Structure formats: C-alpha cells, structure tokens
Amino acid sequence: MGELSFFLSLQVKLIETRTFISQPKYTAELLKKFGTDTCADAATPMSSSVKLDKDEDGQVVDITTYRGIIGSLLYLTASRPDILFAVGVFGRFQANPNQSYYTAIKRILKYLKGTQDVELWYPKDSSFNIISYSDADYADCKIDRKSTSGTCQFLGDRLVSWYSKKQTSVATSTAEAEYLTAGS
Structure with missing residues (x-):
C-alpha cells in the first residue's frame, strides 16, 4: 500500500526524525466553502476583548450555515489545537445563532486563512x-x-x-x- 501520506483529510509527512500532521487541503476547501478565501487574515482566532452573552435581540443568521462552520472547525481541531478554545466557545451558541456570533466565528476562518501551513510536529526520538x-x-x-x-x-x-x-x-x-x- 505504500507510505501513509493522506488519511481522512489529514496530510502526514514522514521525515527521518519526525512526523508532521496537517490539514492544508481541508482548510483551503473550508475557506472556499464559507466564502473567506479572499478575505483579510486575522492574527488570532478570537479577540481577547470579546465577551459573548445571550444576544436575543440580534439579527438571526442561517442556523444550518452556522452549525456547518462549527462542525467543520471541530473536525479541523484534529490537527489544529490552537483553534479548539474559540470553536468551543462559539459552539455554545448553535441553538440560536445571531449575527454577533456569526461575525466572531468568521474570525476563526480569517485566522485559518493566514495559518494554513501550521502543522503538528511529532519527533521520533523524544x-x-x-x-x-x-x-x-x-x-x-x-x-x-x-x-x-x-x-x-x-x-x-x-x-x-x-x-x-x-x-x-x-x-x-x-x-x-x-x-x-x-x-x-
């Protein structure tokens, strides 16, 4: 069967003394699917000043799209633990997503746009x-x-x-x- 290089959208690179795991192709497809492939990059997945609470008066957004973004990002956390906290926070609002939550979750996608080449590194001799x-x-x-x-x-x-x-x-x-x- 040969050397492992792709498995369930995980890209695996085996080099003599280390293994790298990433999902650049999945990330690019995700950005294109949700229309953030041409937007500006964000430096962090979540603003440190954001304090989300119930926004019952806010403009309602498409629940299917919001849940689709959350689900896609949860799958991406298999190789990107740097977005896990932000995805978890915004995932709490899946029952009634409003524009403020949608704007905040788009920031994660903007962060991913600028960090598509991030990989998990596993050294062999540790x-x-x-x-x-x-x-x-x-x-x-x-x-x-x-x-x-x-x-x-x-x-x-x-x-x-x-x-x-x-x-x-x-x-x-x-x-x-x-x-x-x-x-x-």
Missing part, C-alpha cells in the same frame, strides 16, 4: 514522560457564570490529547475553578 497542563478561567461566561476548563497532555515532546469545555458547576473562587479542572 522521551516517554507524560506531562499534563491544565487551566481554567473564573466565571468567564456572562450567561451562567460557569468557568471553562482546558487541558493538554504530552507524551515526551508529542501533543497527544487536548480539550476545552465549560465546567458543569459554578466555581465560587479561582482556586475552586482550577481544582475542578485538575480533577477532570
């Missing part, structure tokens, strides 16, 4: 020590005051697992929010 990092914000969601937890796990120098999700309970302090993250 240790097998397990390292885990976790963090949480404190009551950042304006709607229900819940915190968002995030973790990533490394096997040596290799990123092998990551996630970001809203906590199921409301933390009463930053220490409690961090404790809930570490426990999960």
Whole structure:
C-alpha cells in the first residue's frame, strides 16, 4: 500500500526524525466553502476583548450555515489545537445563532486563512514522560457564570490529547475553578 501520506483529510509527512500532521487541503476547501478565501487574515482566532452573552435581540443568521462552520472547525481541531478554545466557545451558541456570533466565528476562518501551513510536529526520538497542563478561567461566561476548563497532555515532546469545555458547576473562587479542572 505504500507510505501513509493522506488519511481522512489529514496530510502526514514522514521525515527521518519526525512526523508532521496537517490539514492544508481541508482548510483551503473550508475557506472556499464559507466564502473567506479572499478575505483579510486575522492574527488570532478570537479577540481577547470579546465577551459573548445571550444576544436575543440580534439579527438571526442561517442556523444550518452556522452549525456547518462549527462542525467543520471541530473536525479541523484534529490537527489544529490552537483553534479548539474559540470553536468551543462559539459552539455554545448553535441553538440560536445571531449575527454577533456569526461575525466572531468568521474570525476563526480569517485566522485559518493566514495559518494554513501550521502543522503538528511529532519527533521520533523524544522521551516517554507524560506531562499534563491544565487551566481554567473564573466565571468567564456572562450567561451562567460557569468557568471553562482546558487541558493538554504530552507524551515526551508529542501533543497527544487536548480539550476545552465549560465546567458543569459554578466555581465560587479561582482556586475552586482550577481544582475542578485538575480533577477532570
């Protein structure tokens, strides 16, 4: 069958001492599908000043398009953990997407336009020590005051697992929010 080069839209490049995984073709198709292939680039997937809350009075957008963007971006997180947090935040508004959420999620697509060549790098000769990092914000969601937890796990120098999700309970302090993250 030969050497692996593509698998489920993942491009795999095997070089002597390392392996690279990316999805540049899928990213380009995604940008073209949602009409952002000719727009300006964004430096980050999400603005640090954006604080989304319920926008019940905002202009309603096509729910199918919004969910299509979210679903496509979730698939892309297999090789792009840098967009995972932003996709998770904007995915919370799939039930009733409005123009403000749609504009914010388009920023992720603009970020991808400028970073299509980003790859995950897995060196062959690294240790097998397990390292885990976790963090949480404190009551950042304006709607229900819940915190968002995030973790990533490394096997040596290799990123092998990551996630970001809203906590199921409301933390009463930053220490409690961090404790809930570490426990999960």
